[in-house]
Amino acid sequence: xxxxxxxxxxxxxxxxxxxxxxxxxxxxxxxxxxxxxxxxxxxxxxxxxxxxxxxxxxxxxxxxxxxxxxxxxxxxxxxxxxxxxxxxxxxxxxxxxxxxxxxxxxxxxxxxxxxxxxxxxxxxxxxxxxxxxxxxxxxxxxxxxxxxxxxxxxxxxxxxxxxxxxxxxxxxxxxxxxxxxxxxxxxxxxxxxxxxxxxxxxxxxxxxxxxxxxxxxxxxxxxxxxxxxxxxxxxxxxxxxxxxxxxxxxxxxxxxxxxxxxxxxxxxxxxxxxxxxxxxxxxxxxxxxxxxxxxxxxxxxxxxxxxxxxxxxxxxxxxxxxxxxxxxxxxxxxxxxxxxxxxxxxxxxxxxxxxxxxxxxxxxxxxxxxxxxxxxxxxxxxxxxxxxxxxxxxxxxxxxxxxxxxxxxxxxxxxxxxxxxxxxxxxxxxxxxxxxxxxxxxxxxxxxxxxxxxxxxxxxxxxxxxxxxxxxxxxxxxxxxxxxxxxxxxxxxxxxxxxxx
Amino acid sequence: xxxxxxxxxxxxxxxxxxxxxxxxxxxxxxxxxxxxxxxxxxxxxxxxxxxxxxxxxxxxxxxxxxxxxxxxxxxxxxxxxxxxxxxxxxxxxxxxxxxxxxxxxxxxxxxxxxxxxxxxxxxxxxxxxxxxxxxxxxxxxxxxxxxxxxxxxxxxxxxxxxxxxxxxxxxxxxxxxxxxxxxxxxxxxx
Numbered sequence: 001x002x003x004x005x006x007x008x009x010x011x012x013x014x015x016x017x018x019x020x021x022x023x024x025x026x027x028x029x030x031x032x033x034x035x036x037x038x039x040x041x042x043x044x045x046x047x048x049x050x051x052x053x054x055x056x057x058x059x060x061x062x063x064x065x066x067x068x069x070x071x072x073x074x075x076x077x078x079x080x081x082x083x084x085x086x087x088x089x090x091x092x093x094x095x096x097x098x099x100x101x102x103x104x105x106x107x108x109x110x111x112x113x114x115x116x117x118x119x120x121x122x123x124x125x126x127x128x129x130x131x132x133x134x135x136x137x138x139x140x141x142x143x144x145x146x147x148x149x150x151x152x153x154x155x156x157x158x159x160x161x162x163x164x165x166x167x168x169x170x171x172x173x174x175x176x177x178x179x180x181x182x183x184x185x186x187x188x189x190x191x192x193x194x195x196x197x198x199x200x201x202x203x204x205x206x207x208x209x210x211x212x213x214x215x216x217x218x219x220x221x222x223x224x225x226x227x228x229x230x231x232x233x234x235x236x237x238x239x240x241x242x243x244x245x246x247x248x249x250x251x252x253x254x255x256x257x258x259x260x261x262x263x264x265x266x267x268x269x270x271x272x273x274x275x276x277x278x279x280x281x282x283x284x285x286x287x288x289x290x291x292x293x294x295x296x297x298x299x300x301x302x303x304x305x306x307x308x309x310x311x312x313x314x315x316x317x318x319x320x321x322x323x324x325x326x327x328x329x330x331x332x333x334x335x336x337x338x339x340x341x342x343x344x345x346x347x348x349x350x351x352x353x354x355x356x357x358x359x360x361x362x363x364x365x366x367x368x369x370x371x372x373x374x375x376x377x378x379x380x381x382x383x384x385x386x387x388x389x390x391x392x393x394x395x396x397x398x399x400x401x402x403x404x405x406x407x408x409x410x411x412x413x414x415x416x417x418x419x420x421x422x423x424x425x426x427x428x429x430x431x432x433x434x435x436x437x438x439x440x441x442x443x444x445x446x447x448x449x450x451x452x453x454x455x456x457x458x459x460x461x462x463x464x465x466x467x468x469x470x471x472x473x474x475x476x477x478x479x480x481x482x483x484x485x486x487x488x489x490x491x492x493x494x495x496x497x498x499x500x501x
Numbered sequence: 502x503x504x505x506x507x508x509x510x511x512x513x514x515x516x517x518x519x520x521x522x523x524x525x526x527x528x529x530x531x532x533x534x535x536x537x538x539x540x541x542x543x544x545x546x547x548x549x550x551x552x553x554x555x556x557x558x559x560x561x562x563x564x565x566x567x568x569x570x571x572x573x574x575x576x577x578x579x580x581x582x583x584x585x586x587x588x589x590x591x592x593x594x595x596x597x598x599x600x601x602x603x604x605x606x607x608x609x610x611x612x613x614x615x616x617x618x619x620x621x622x623x624x625x626x627x628x629x630x631x632x633x634x635x636x637x638x639x640x641x642x643x644x645x646x647x648x649x650x651x652x653x654x655x656x657x658x659x660x661x662x663x664x665x666x667x668x669x670x671x672x673x674x675x676x677x678x679x680x681x682x683x684x685x686x687x688x689x690x691x
Contacts, residue, residue: 003679007650009631010652011541012627012628013627013635014541014544014648014652016628017548017614017615017632018544021558021561022536022565025566026529026533029529029565032566032570034572034573218658221657221672224672234669342687381684398684481670499667499670
């Protein structure tokens, strides 16, 4: 059963239970007085009126003289609009009130390559845009495989902001036409509020990209809640993606975004295509198309550990499936299979038998070499959560205590690449040790009496972010949530936080 | 191409704001419409805090009277539902000060309450299952998130702001809660 269905049932239950008392409420409201509306300002006192007038006139005169001077200065030297370009190269262009470029700064090394040798001083922003997009095409950052540009305009003057956005859009389209390039432009106006500015600073991206990511997160949240996508993304997940990849995701999520418009479609030439992905998914799931309900396999873009994947979902009479396939190579990434209806409960079996059931489901021999085997029994739910690692895959099961497999998950293990890690096999233990030492220190700073033996829900996952491998460690202690990120190569703790839940 | 649609704020926020301003102008039909759209959210939240049908019904009544009284002073920040639910929550807390805290819904009371509803027995059983699971077996934090999302229709981001809890926490609570309910529902014969 999907999350959406549970939501619906809960909603119906409460709707059915809610009494309809509106008539009584209206009757009682009619007897009640509403709160007063704010009263208009007090009338001005009559005395000394002439002094007020004289003073006012003087102020107005001063404002006009001074204002004109400032106005002239502002038009020429002050930044009126900020325009952010993101492809993978990322740059910021400042434009004055007369539409002339003040400055173009590169935000990453790719952008430096794009603007190397270009001189924008004094030119109009349209000319600068033409030069920048032309250079991105020449340097290959915009290509048939990755064809999406994000343009974001930040200007307090809303009208001007929209005009600048539209003019830039028109200019980029002109370049694309001249170069016969099938590109996609996402454009938006953004306001540099505190949240976006902080995010942009933390991750070293433009506020434009930060805004786009936020919009996609919002869409993924609603998609996740409706059960049309597996998980909602986090900012951290998406920040390493290129604009083309974000655009592919956004299209896939059917993003309905206010203030963002897109011309053209994101290039998917770098990917194997949905049809091939569907075929592969059925093979990996060992299900014949004729047994798939309605013979339909939904295919959407998603991404997993920084890799773009196709997420295929389908159902048979008995199970619901979700298969992820590497969108570029077609390789297997993960499979999840859930029993639709568990049926009547039988007698509990032994833990050893539970293990056998798990191995059998995974298609492994009893004597197969497995590691990190963990079976946790939850008496409330009358079920085991079983996890282990074998043959480079991570397996996870929910098995009812009578041996019925409720869900099965198999996932390619993101392994330490030998060249990248100096930590080796003892990594998990070593990581835990340094994290605990650090936790103790920061806990004591916060006045928390930390006891390592009392922590729970400890999780340590290897993740790749911006091309860097790091361990994400999370655990709880009392009602605190600890989070650490440890560079997998150096063992240095790069991020630590304590949150009270 | 899906980016093309330049949708603005979801309709219902503006719609609710519209009803509140009708109420502010003393139009009773505004109260009718607002009540219709939001009553189950108010009742759900109240029931989950108070764990008593009749107290929740009282809060439901008082909440809309309070909305009526304060509508002229309402300043739209595009969060009408959060405004109404804050009123409801405060009324619940006030109520809790005057009576003993209960931890469970009284099942006899639930029976009587549902007996007043003309629904098929199968639906009542399912409704009761979900309400009693939510109120009795979920933690406060889990239940709040579920009700705000499923019943009130708030987005996770809005829930995070309403509860003052970080977004990832809201999401993990929600996922955990739905999973629990799914398992329980799957293994219960109704």
